[in-house]
Amino acid sequence: MGRGWGFLIGLLGAVWLLGSGHGEQQPPETAAQRCFCQVNLKRPCPFWNDISQCGRRDCAVKPCQSDEVPVGIKSASYKYSEEANNLIEECEQAERLGAVDESLSEETQKAVLQWTKHDDSSDNFCEADDIQSPDAEYVDLLLNPERYTGYKGPDAWKIWNVIYEENCFKPQTIKRPLNPLASGQGKSEENTFYSWLEGLCVEKRAFYRLISGLHASINVHLSARYLLQETWLEKKWGHNITEFQQRFDGILTEGEGPRRLKNLYFLYLIELRALSKVLPFFERPDFQLFTGNKIQDEENKMLLLEILHEIKSFPLHFDENSFFAGDKKEAHKLKEDFRLHFRNISRIMDCVGCFKCRLWGKLQTQGLGTALKILFSEKLIANMPESGPSYEFHLTRQEIVSLFNAFGRISTSVKELENFRNLLQNIH
Numbered sequence: 001m002g003r004g005w006g007f008l009i010g011l012l013g014a015v016w017l018l019g020s021g022h023g024e025q026q027p028p029e030t031a032a033q034r035c036f037c038q039v040n041l042k043r044p045c046p047f048w049n050d051i052s053q054c055g056r057r058d059c060a061v062k063p064c065q066s067d068e069v070p071v072g073i074k075s076a077s078y079k080y081s082e083e084a085n086n087l088i089e090e091c092e093q094a095e096r097l098g099a100v101d102e103s104l105s106e107e108t109q110k111a112v113l114q115w116t117k118h119d120d121s122s123d124n125f126c127e128a129d130d131i132q133s134p135d136a137e138y139v140d141l142l143l144n145p146e147r148y149t150g151y152k153g154p155d156a157w158k159i160w161n162v163i164y165e166e167n168c169f170k171p172q173t174i175k176r177p178l179n180p181l182a183s184g185q186g187k188s189e190e191n192t193f194y195s196w197l198e199g200l201c202v203e204k205r206a207f208y209r210l211i212s213g214l215h216a217s218i219n220v221h222l223s224a225r226y227l228l229q230e231t232w233l234e235k236k237w238g239h240n241i242t243e244f245q246q247r248f249d250g251i252l253t254e255g256e257g258p259r260r261l262k263n264l265y266f267l268y269l270i271e272l273r274a275l276s277k278v279l280p281f282f283e284r285p286d287f288q289l290f291t292g293n294k295i296q297d298e299e300n301k302m303l304l305l306e307i308l309h310e311i312k313s314f315p316l317h318f319d320e321n322s323f324f325a326g327d328k329k330e331a332h333k334l335k336e337d338f339r340l341h342f343r344n345i346s347r348i349m350d351c352v353g354c355f356k357c358r359l360w361g362k363l364q365t366q367g368l369g370t371a372l373k374i375l376f377s378e379k380l381i382a383n384m385p386e387s388g389p390s391y392e393f394h395l396t397r398q399e400i401v402s403l404f405n406a407f408g409r410i411s412t413s414v415k416e417l418e419n420f421r422n423l424l425q426n427i428h
Helices: 001-012 082-096 106-121 153-166 187-198 201-222 241-248 254-278 281-284 292-310 330-351 355-376 379-383 397-427
Strands: 037-039 135-137 226-230 233-237
Touching: 037 355, 037 397, 082 379, 153 201, 153 330, 187 201, 201 226, 201 241, 201 254, 201 330, 201 355, 201 397, 241 254, 241 397, 254 281, 254 355, 254 397, 281 292, 281 379, 330 355, 379 397
Parallel strands: none
Antiparallel strands: 037 135, 226 233
16 A cells, blocks of 8 residues: 555655655656646735745745646646536537626626635635636645755744634633743643643534644654755755654653644544545546546546545544534534634645745645545535536545645654654664
């Protein structure tokens, strides 16, 4: 399975390390096999203006050249299936026959566009980048791996502080353990925080654990790919045991580190569950990983389905049926609050001052958001037609790429925890 995952995720543009430890992954032969991820790293921060941009070389992102992007993707960035192609032909035919929009005023057409965007986002947990924007670029993720860039301190802390303090259903009177922007915290504040957390409903506790798990996973990546040595000729990246211990050691973190790692495993189970549930969407005969190369697309789909069937056979899947149960009106409101809070977090990623950190933050946040969308769309997935357009449940290319890349990252974290465990045993 590791080998198959590496091939598929490489095609989608991820950095897959399960089979190679902490070493650098060797990229495929051509950039055209890797430029699948499209992002807009120039979107302004919607919450504050005083962003300190990281000027370090390791913070920069190198986008793909236009001739490196597969033709099947570049020609229409949202197109990834025969179904999408057919929809384009239908739209063009409707236009030739005299589409209704031609009789609408410019003001009304803008309003209709806004309604469409609202309807499209009503079930989404993330605010996706506008891929039609001139600022949107294709990125080869293998050439822009997630690793330590030197972006740290108050600017980095501010991002996570806003996420935890304003978007995790936490009142200001409750102090979060080991908050670097707060001073004078002791054991009593920690006990108060976890007493408050345990008193929340299961959905809000899960929300906090997912964010904590995502934060922990990113910190594992940075500790595993740390700049250990730099000379004029080369840079040496590898495991920084001291950095890992400062973030996760039970004694150094006063018990907080192990809790973070438990939340990391919780995130892993959530994303694993989402992949098992979305299998019917990818099994539909109309779906393909469209790049313009028909033979390669068919092989990719076969590999994808093989992996998803293996995931579905996992015997210990997370059971999300307890979420949003009970009174339908209250459950609906809670689900909407859950969705809007997470959507807000996806917007905060545009405030990260390190472009490479922003790239991977946006990708992993959208991947988790896509996983949540899948988990809470069970009936829509079950009611999809076997062929033809699926209007009730749909995943964009952005969502598909981010879903598999995010799972690649959290899986890498699980593998790296084993590596750090072995390294620590050798020390003691």
